[in-house]
Amino acid sequence: MDRLKVNIGELELQNPVTTASGTFGYGVEYADFIDLNRLGAIFVKGTTLEPRQGNDYPRMAETPSGMLNSVGLQNKGVDYFVEHIYPGIKGYNTCIIVNVSGSTLDDYVKCSERLADLDKVPAIELNISCPNIKEGGMAFGTSCQSAANVTRAVRNVYHKTLIVKLSPNVTDIADIARAVEDEGADSVSLVNTFLGMAIDAETRRPRLSTVTGGLSGPCIKPIALRMVWQVYNAVKIPVIGMGGISNAADAIEFMLAGSTAIQIGTYNFIDPAVSMKVIDGITDYLDRHNLKSVSEIIGKLEV
Amino acid sequence: MDRLKVNIGELELQNPVTTASGTFGYGVEYADFIDLNRLGAIFVKGTTLEPRQGNDYPRMAETPSGMLNSVGLQNKGVDYFVEHIYPGIKGYNTCIIVNVSGSTLDDYVKCSERLADLDKVPAIELNISCPNIKEGGMAFGTSCQSAANVTRAVRNVYHKTLIVKLSPNVTDIADIARAVEDEGADSVSLVNTFLGMAIDAETRRPRLSTVTGGLSGPCIKPIALRMVWQVYNAVKIPVIGMGGISNAADAIEFMLAGSTAIQIGTYNFIDPAVSMKVIDGITDYLDRHNLKSVSEIIGKLEV
């Protein structure tokens, strides 16, 4: 299985197939469906310094080939994670990567510091792109300046692999990617959800309690793929691509466009075993195309 | 039928249902399917100063609930339009609005001047958001400065109703809308297509000759709707909304979010008679909800 191995910063993933934060709980939710230890990595739920109740119901609206969510980072806070959740999941034979979210720069820094001590958390993903919280969140990810600031601050205190997750709600995502690369990020992951909205024509009301929410699923794939391609051509650090991946062909497209690893998010809800099928599908693809390893696909789009 | 009337600048449209540029040819392509005279307006094909061959084949890729195109403004130029096409369509009993595209500021100005003389073209739509041409196009629509510049230049020579069509590929579309409003645009229309990409995993090649293209169809609806809502709350001029509209409920959602009129694009390919169904559906909605006129829905989202 060495042919599937990829590296992100100091991490070696057994394969490029990982699951996206906020769509995969802490992994345990999927333990009945798949062998978690086969995953390249698990990006666990968005974690904040303080506990958060999240937004009001309704938090979800179905859209053509996708969905909007406005969960708003419901989680019990980093202390609870460290004390109560981490012990239960640290035995997984895959990388546990924590998605760190916040409202202020200080939140990010403190939360990251707290996670730095955890042996079995070899990396964090800095979520500067959550569209569902009132303060901070996406705002950090929509200007080079603020993206650079938060990356620099966290880089100062966090010395393991630092992945920064980018927002697609920007004019030039490559610019932002370069800004966080310059501040020492080991990798960028993209995309987070697109800011969207749904209305119930009959009641004249928004379908989400928060009016707007984050769009994910196959509908966003073409835009996400384009952004991965742009970012891959702009930075030297490895790119982790995502946005609407629902099968192995999608995953390979993201890798051809320059993703060293990929994340599967929303489609886990439709098929909780999709990640296993994607791993198998990539192996099958390598076989059919007589390729030795995934490095022969990453960024190998023929333009 | 007065209850469906809406005003855009100096224009009075008999109803808010219009068809989007580049998806409706010059109207004649649909003459077999619908009564063109029932439309609120027809936004005809993107027209440039000089003839353009457009991009190479393939120009199209299907995506989840949508499609990418990279037609690249194939058209015979404004002179040909004025001399050969306009005479054939000026008899329509609906507004003919020409979509003006260009690579340089001068292109836009000259093309608009040429159209200003046409009696039966009461308005133009300035396309500063086409992602499919190498120079100009979308670049004009992604910064406030350049959007303002081209609007000002055209406003100086064009004294009928001026609609500026915005690009969704920006961090803050409301900012751009305010910038063109400040320069005297009578209305903004949004959204143009999202820059996207598709790859054939088997051949490892992009599906479009131009690598990237413009994404349209129901997949973009949630993002487009959010942008319309943001722009409606930012400007005083009427907003023309579009992006994935495929039925009357979609149209009403765009109107609730603040669209005075709506455009239907890609869905005309799936159902060439969809525009008529949307007009009928809006009337039916007004009846069911005991509303006197569409003004009781425009911007009336209850948040």
Added chain:
Amino acid sequence: MKVLDFIVRSNEPLNYQNNLIKVTPADNDTLPDMFPGQFVQVLVSNSGNVFLRRPISINFVDKEKNEMWLLIQRVGEGTRKICETPAGQLLNLIFPLGNSFTIPKKEGKYLLVGGGVGTAPMLFLGKKLNEKGYSPEFLLGGRSQRDILQLSDFEALGTVYCTTEDGSLGEKGFVTDHSVLRNNVYDFIYTCGPKPMMVAVARYARTNKTGCEASLENLMACGFGACLCCIEKTTRGNLCACTDGPVFNINELTWID
């Protein structure tokens, strides 16, 4: 929990808007133990407009035939397309999902109140109570006679009371108007149906100091606790209707008042 293909054994319209679909595992696997109140997530693979799975209660489990029943009301594209699946075709389900109604330890006076398609889980629950040797009573409500579903199945399990809004069957009015509620004191009430009905039933229960569980139909994306979209605000904070529910004790719910 499993993701599994089921074969549709039969699919019968019960009235103008409800179908009863009986399914069995395509690989002939024996159905696992399942409990009343639990639900399945149905994949809708024959529609261009449906993306997410649709949650549907387990209406009944026929152990002998290794069949599970789904009672479905066509309210939109998803339920319509599920109802269009003919016998012999496959339905992909994630199952069994959610918690379940509390089965009392000893005999008592138990009332199962269902409105519209909310009667679906009540048949399975009635069966379980019946198997325990209890004598459940059923109170079923609908707009009209034709909206009262599976009446004879319910009658086989216990006494059935009905209300219809037009009076075409049983007493005229809403379930909570039925005289049986005035003339009896129950030990426990179970309810599932439209929100306004459940609110009324819950208030009745609270007024009468009767224990009561309600099964909620919150919007769901995953159905198994991964997305946090289906939350219900409770006295214990935001809980997932799909894993902590769909069955909640009314004392935990905040929407009764």
Added chain:
Amino acid sequence: MKVLDFIVRSNEPLNYQNNLIKVTPADNDTLPDMFPGQFVQVLVSNSGNVFLRRPISINFVDKEKNEMWLLIQRVGEGTRKICETPAGQLLNLIFPLGNSFTIPKKEGKYLLVGGGVGTAPMLFLGKKLNEKGYSPEFLLGGRSQRDILQLSDFEALGTVYCTTEDGSLGEKGFVTDHSVLRNNVYDFIYTCGPKPMMVAVARYARTNKTGCEASLENLMACGFGACLCCIEKTTRGNLCACTDGPVFNINELTWID
């Protein structure tokens, strides 16, 4: 051009990957005049992955029965789902679309060359030539015997030559290897099939100074001239394969060389 619901009268698999679907207008309208080379745009309403319509040639028009035939090869989700439409169900079509093959004014030696499912429009064309009193000859190619479709229908209209890559029917090889091409001089050749085949046929025609028309299968979004996605680079500039085509005289095409 019209958008119309058709009822599927019959849907028969012809082999492992091709179905013949016969449809008639659902409203019993009489089919309008249609011409060989024209096509329809089929709405795929039973799939979550197909958004655009799928272009399919008119395989045959049975005036008496008011039926149109569609010959479909399952290559992806769209064609697969179309082939899953059972008799009695509806297919929504936009039709008739495109130009058509040129019907010669007088008798001559005409060869109709089809490869794979590219034989679809050739049946209708053969019928028209036959009705004119001409004696069209057919050259059909496929990978194997089972890939040669509607053989008896073709034989009813004229002489049929076959090639198969494995030699299981007719001569072994590609259509352009067939001896009939060496031993005859044709007045006009019509062709439809995979691009490499059409290139070979067109080169043969050009070498022999024989007139030739080819029917192209460019990717299409609308099918009726509105989107400009289906363009073919020709000696007359970029033309729409859906309205200026799908039939082009090979002299206009740039891909022969």
